[in-house]
Amino acid sequence: MKHIGFLSFGHWTPSRQSQTRSAADALLQSIDLAVAAEELGADGAYFRVHHFARQLASPFPLLAAVGARTRRIEIGTAVIDMRYENPLYMAEDAGAADLIAGGRLQLGISRGSPEQVIDGFRYFGYAPPEGMTDADMARRHTEVFLEVLKGEGFAKPNPRPMFSNPPGALRLEPFSEGLRERIWWGAGTNATAEWAAKLGMNLQSSTLKIDESGEPFHVQQAKQIRVFRDAWKEAGHTRTPRVSVSRSIFALVSDQDRMYFGHDDRSDQVGLLSETERAIFGRSYAAEPEALIEQLKADEAIAEADTLLLTVPNQLGVDYNAHVIEAILKHVAPALGWR
Incomplete structure (x- = not known):
């Protein structure tokens, strides 16, 4: 059995060709698609976070709203850029959203991806200290975030508080039990997958990774997953x-x-994320169900993973995206043993 969910970037554009023409459309349609996906039997509703773009950005109001409208489906991100985050404030927001959802939050975080603006995190008030890169800063924010999610007291209480306190040092509230085990790291390399395993985070591997061997994308991704699992075992997590x-x-x-996807390019793509980083982008799959099933059988990374996130073309509207999800659940997943 695989967990099968959707991943939406929440694009919007004021174009006659788009059914998602405003930020309000993107947010409200995201909620409606999560409700529809739950009714279809999908397992997860995940959302991407991009700043300074006509896409979904601040995730927690959306996650809380989806949590209030649904009952079973997992709700998550893939991913939140930790360079932009205050880890303590984020822990409060995440705890609140998880409690509203009844403990269904699956929070994907990462160091982020190429941005719409130069060093956008600086506009949010964050700059790497001397000798630290922006990636180092993201990992440091992550370590603080994971620590406060343990729910242990760390702040010295005021001896004359406005409200009475429990004894001892205070923790952040609201605290949601179990959320610490539902944090995922979006790894772009084998090394960061290994780092995530050591810290006890789950792994999200996207449609892009740094090209480390020149092999096909799904082969490199499968190797990354095995590196992660080996490091997890070595770390002694239970x-x-x-x-x-x-x-x-x-x-x-x-x-x-x-009409929409019958002519999609079906090969991996290679490009430069920066002057020094060569990335490989995974292919799209679009075919009649019988052919699609055979193609997906050969994808080593899908075989390795327990969760599959279907990226959806959200600007085509809720009804069409629900159809895309239903077609996979009905015509493809059973033949592959995913259902």
Whole structure:
């Protein structure tokens, strides 16, 4: 059995061709799609976070709203850029959203990706200290975030507080039990996957990673997952970690599907994230169900993962995206043993 969810970037544009023409559309349609996905039997509703862009940004109001409208489906991010985050304030927001959702939050975090602006985190008031890179700063914010999610007291109480305190040092409130075990790290390299395992985070591996061997994307990604699991075992954690991969997958079951995706490029792409970082981007899958099933059988990383996130073209509207999810659940997942 695989957990199957959707991942939305929440794009919006004031264009006649888009059914998501404003930020309000993107947010409200995200809630509606999560409700529809739950009704279809999907396992997760995940959202990407990008700053300074016409996309979903601040995730916690959306996560809380989805949590209030649904009852079963997992609710998550893939991913939040930790360079921009105050880890203590984030822990309060995450705790509140998780409590509203009844403990269904699956929070994906990372050092982030190429941005719309130069060093956008500086506008949020964060700058790496001397000798530290922005990636180091993201990992430091993450370590603080994970520490406060343990729920242990660390702040000295005021001897004359406005309200009575429990005894001892105070922790952040609201605290949500178990959230610490539902934090995922979006790893772009084998080394960061290993680091995430040592800290006891689950692994999110996206449709992009740093090209470390020149092999096909799904082969490199499968190796990254095995590195993660080996490091997890070596760290001595007692629970079983979870691993997700993201894919653009479309079962062509209607003329509309064929019009939109029948001519998609079906090969990996290679590009430069920076002057020194060469990245490999995973291929899209779009085919009739029988052919699609055979193609997906050959994807080593999907086979390794326990969770599959389907990236959805959110600007095509809630109804069409619900159809995309339903087509995978109905025509593809059972034949692959995912259902």
